Amino acid sequence: xxxxxxxxxxxxxxxxxKQALFDVSMYxxxxxxTALIGPSGCGKSTFIRCLxxxxxxxxxxxxxxxxxxxxxxxxxxxxxxxQLRERVGMVFQKPNPFPKSIFENVAYGPRIHxxxxxxxxxEEIVVTSLKKAALFDEVxxxxxxxxxxxxxxxxxxxxxxxxxxxxxxxxxxxxPCSALDPIATARIEELMGDLKTEYTIIIVTHSMQQAxxxxxxxxxxxxxxxxxxxxxxxxxxxxxxxxxxxxxxGRFG
Amino acid sequence: xxDRIEQRINSLNKRLNSEKRFRIYCIGAMxxxxxxxxxxxxxxxxxxxxxxxxxxxxxxxPFLNLIEDTTQFSEMSxxxxxxxxxxxxxxxxxxxxxxxxxxxxxKKMLIRLFSIEFEQEIREFLKSNKxxxxxxxTIYLTASxxxxxxxxxxxxxxxxxxxxxxxxxxxxxxxxxxxRGLVSYEFNLPFLMRGxxxxxxxxxxxxxxxxxxxxxxxxxxxxxxxxxxxxxxxEEFAPKNRVTDFIEININNLAAVPSIVFGLxxxxxxxxxxxxxxxxxLVGGIVLSLMTLPTIIIATRASLRAVPPSIREGxxxxxxxxxxxxxxHVVPVAMPGALTGTIIGLAQALGETAPLLLIGMVAFVVDVxxxxxxxxxxxxxxxxxxxxxxxxxxxxKTSATIMMxxxxxxxxxxxxxxxxxxxxxxx
Numbered sequence: 077x078x079x080x081x082x083x084x085x086x087x088x089x090x091x092x093x094k095q096a097l098f099d100v101s102m103y104x105x106x107x108x109x110t111a112l113i114g115p116s117g118c119g120k121s122t123f124i125r126c127l128x129x130x131x132x133x134x135x136x137x138x139x140x141x142x143x144x145x146x147x148x149x150x151x152x153x154x155x156x157x158x159q160l161r162e163r164v165g166m167v168f169q170k171p172n173p174f175p176k177s178i179f180e181n182v183a184y185g186p187r188i189h190x191x192x193x194x195x196x197x198x199e200e201i202v203v204t205s206l207k208k209a210a211l212f213d214e215v216x217x218x219x220x221x222x223x224x225x226x227x228x229x230x231x232x233x234x235x236x237x238x239x240x241x242x243x244x245x246x247x248x249x250x251x252p253c254s255a256l257d258p259i260a261t262a263r264i265e266e267l268m269g270d271l272k273t274e275y276t277i278i279i280v281t282h283s284m285q286q287a288x289x290x291x292x293x294x295x296x297x298x299x300x301x302x303x304x305x306x307x308x309x310x311x312x313x314x315x316x317x318x319x320x321x322x323x324x325x326g327r328f329g
Numbered sequence: 330x331x332d333r334i335e336q337r338i339n340s341l342n343k344r345l346n347s348e349k350r351f352r353i354y355c356i357g358a359m360x361x362x363x364x365x366x367x368x369x370x371x372x373x374x375x376x377x378x379x380x381x382x383x384x385x386x387x388x389x390x391p392f393l394n395l396i397e398d399t400t401q402f403s404e405m406s407x408x409x410x411x412x413x414x415x416x417x418x419x420x421x422x423x424x425x426x427x428x429x430x431x432x433x434x435x436k437k438m439l440i441r442l443f444s445i446e447f448e449q450e451i452r453e454f455l456k457s458n459k460x461x462x463x464x465x466x467t468i469y470l471t472a473s474x475x476x477x478x479x480x481x482x483x484x485x486x487x488x489x490x491x492x493x494x495x496x497x498x499x500x501x502x503x504x505x506x507x508x509r510g511l512v513s514y515e516f517n518l519p520f521l522m523r524g525x526x527x528x529x530x531x532x533x534x535x536x537x538x539x540x541x542x543x544x545x546x547x548x549x550x551x552x553x554x555x556x557x558x559x560x561x562x563x564e565e566f567a568p569k570n571r572v573t574d575f576i577e578i579n580i581n582n583l584a585a586v587p588s589i590v591f592g593l594x595x596x597x598x599x600x601x602x603x604x605x606x607x608x609x610x611l612v613g614g615i616v617l618s619l620m621t622l623p624t625i626i627i628a629t630r631a632s633l634r635a636v637p638p639s640i641r642e643g644x645x646x647x648x649x650x651x652x653x654x655x656x657x658h659v660v661p662v663a664m665p666g667a668l669t670g671t672i673i674g675l676a677q678a679l680g681e682t683a684p685l686l687l688i689g690m691v692a693f694v695v696d697v698x699x700x701x702x703x704x705x706x707x708x709x710x711x712x713x714x715x716x717x718x719x720x721x722x723x724x725x726k727t728s729a730t731i732m733m734x735x736x737x738x739x740x741x742x743x744x745x746x747x748x749x750x751x752x753x754x755x756x
Contacts, residue, residue: 133645135569162648172639174658175754184657185647235643242647 081106081276087141089122096122100302109277111291118297120280124248128164129157165239169251171231173223178215181223181234185242209237210267229260249279265290284324288312296320377728383517384480385469390422393464402459410456419448438498444471444530474529474722524695529722534730536697540610540705547614548621548678553671556625564633565655584623591620592684608689608704616684621674628670632663665752672745676738682709708734
């Protein structure tokens with residue numbers, strides 16, 4: 077049994093009047109990849125954005141229930157959201173590098189958190205992060221080029237490097253490959269395999285094959301409810317709920 | 330079958346024809362607008378360009394008549410030269426052009442060929458060349474407006490004498506001077522350097538250019554930071570509720586308020602309540618800032634809104650505070666748009682006349698202002714002032730002032746375009 081990193085307890089999320097998540101309870105294991113699947117609008121992105129409180133920026137969004145990371149309630153009043161996001165990095169659906177140099181993209185996080193004391197420390201962090209994101213070899217000669225000049229797959233790996241530059245425990249990935257071609261997707265998946273030795277990864281994906289390839293546990297969301305969560309093999313070979321069965325066999329979604 | 334094809338071809342031809350007609354309408358509309366702009370420019374240019382030249386007449390001034398030894402001038406201070414009585418000496422120098430004239434009336438007519446400040450001009454020459462004045466010096470004196478206009482061909486010579494400002498005898502003098510080669514044209518530098526004057530040949534736009542620059546400077550200093558900060562707050566930080574909706578509606582309304590209303594506000598509050606000095610670029614700038622603010626706020630908000638939200642999320646996701654996300658990532662991307670909006674707003678303010686009339690910037694100001702606290706005119710108000718004057722000389726000066734104003738506006742808009750091109754973020 078691996079140790080539990082994140083635990084959600086009876087999570088309800090509302091956008092104004094509309095309820096987006098209903099009583100979601102699940103846990104995620106440390107240094108494992110957990111995949112969240114389900115049809116569009118099922119609430120899986122909403123759920124993942126609760127884990128680093130990205131939903132805070134949406135005025136009408138209201139969260140009830142409890143999410144604990146390492147036993148600490150992240151919605152507790154004394155929790156500082158900036159500190160939380162330092163520990164819980166995020167990679168978005170569409171690659172969103174800052175319109176600045178590649179170096180600046182990665183250096184930004186360490187700089188605002190005051191992680192690097194000297195310029196050489198900062199350079200080291202940038203190089204390490206780019207190496208971990210398997211991007212360094214491709215960009216080492218042009219670190220001062222704009223991050224937006226890279227290809228889509230490279231941009232997404234740059235965003236991963238940016239996320240790991242502040243040395244988080246957890247990386248959230250919200251459909252990180254949906255805007256990428258199959259080759260770039262394969263590279264990111266390969267990268268996730270490397271990253272899970274150091275980080276707890278939660279990935280939202282539309283592709284069931286991807287979930288099957290990269291994750292050890294998978295949760296299936298449908299209409300705002302967590303229908304089923306189990307070991308990935310179990311979900312795909314022997315789902316206990318009819319809706320899961322229908323979804324993974326392609327009856328809807 | 331063939332019927333159907335024929336029908337399709339007919340219908341296609343119809344559509345293509347209507348497209349052709351549509352294009353012709355569009356080109357027509359554009360040409361019409363362009364033609365008017367061209368006519369405007371041609372009209373202003375053709376009547377204004379001559380103001381950049383002025384007529385001067387060479388006069389030999391025998392300084393020996395003023396003093397026994399001209400080297401003594403070099404020992405005099407400017408004060409001493411100012412105290413010299415030079416009026417009748419200067420007049421005599423001019424009479425020297427036509428030594429045969431006896432009658433007092435004719436002498437007066439001769440003097441009137443020159444601008445009223447001929448004595449001052451000789452004095453200035455003396456002051457700036459006092460160390461090496463020869464016994465007789467040739468000085469270029471400004472011709473009077475009437476002579477200037479005759480020389481430029483703007484004044485009809487064939488009218489009856491009693492309908493003309495310039496008399497027959499003056500024309501006689503003038504033609505004689507032209508024959509002797511003493512009348513010449515030169516670039517009208519004083520026009521660009523001097524303040525307003527009651528004499529058209531001496532009036533310049535220098536005062537109003539400086540006044541306008543001071544005014545714009547005040548507008549920039551006030552409205553740029555206030556506008557940018559207000560826009561950032563409204564767009565990025567303000568909660569979306571009725572109060573902010575109300576503010577937003579009012580800002581949009583403010584942009585549509587007639588400018589003269591801002592002038593009344595300036596008159597009522599800034600001059601009368603706060604007692605700031607009347608007719609000054611400071612007050613003009615404050616009033617125009619009120620007018621420019623909505624433009625800047627609206628443009629800045631639009632460019633902030635155009636920054637993709639994913640950039641904010643990217644910054645927040647690495648643990649930036651909201652302010653850091655906005656100031657480090659959103660504002661730099663939005664800045665070119667905000668600057669463009671600011672420049673457009675400034676250009677609007679530069680051309681604004683009505684509010685300035687109400688706060689007294691319509692005053693007749695001879696001195697070029699030294700600080701924003703000196704009374705001054707501004708370019709558009711100068712246009713307004715001169716367009717009301719009867720003298721011929723003011724007609725070309727009005728057009729020339731409009732040319733300067735248009736020139737500044739074109740420069741500012743060009744700057745806006747260049748800034749946008751240069752600093753726009755490429756995705």
